[in-house]
Amino acid sequence: MTNNPNPSHLHLLNDLFQEIYFLNERINSGDYAKAELAMPKAEKLVKACSNDLKEQAATGVWLQAYVATGGMLGVQYVFKSGDIEIKGSVIPRRR
Numbered sequence: 001m002t003n004n005p006n007p008s009h010l011h012l013l014n015d016l017f018q019e020i021y022f023l024n025e026r027i028n029s030g031d032y033a034k035a036e037l038a039m040p041k042a043e044k045l046v047k048a049c050s051n052d053l054k055e056q057a058a059t060g061v062w063l064q065a066y067v068a069t070g071g072m073l074g075v076q077y078v079f080k081s082g083d084i085e086i087k088g089s090v091i092p093r094r095r
Helices: 007-029 035-055
Strands: 059-068 072-081 084-090
Touching: 007 035, 007 072, 007 084, 035 059, 035 072
Parallel strands: none
Antiparallel strands: 059 072, 072 084
């Protein structure tokens, strides 16, 4: 067994973060009046990423979109890539 996570798993997660970032930009610009209105799109993106991770042999996959303090969208995630558990919570946004 290897101690490195599968790079395709990390790319899928990065792609999800980028999509959520763009949703947060649309919230900031006023395209969405509030984060709750963007939540269905975020949940759809999270579900697609979850399915893609499972197809790429990630195990224990759990991803969830949420509305964070400050009215932005965030993602919580846990999955196992190879023998490494990857977990965290992120709010992709401009600093």
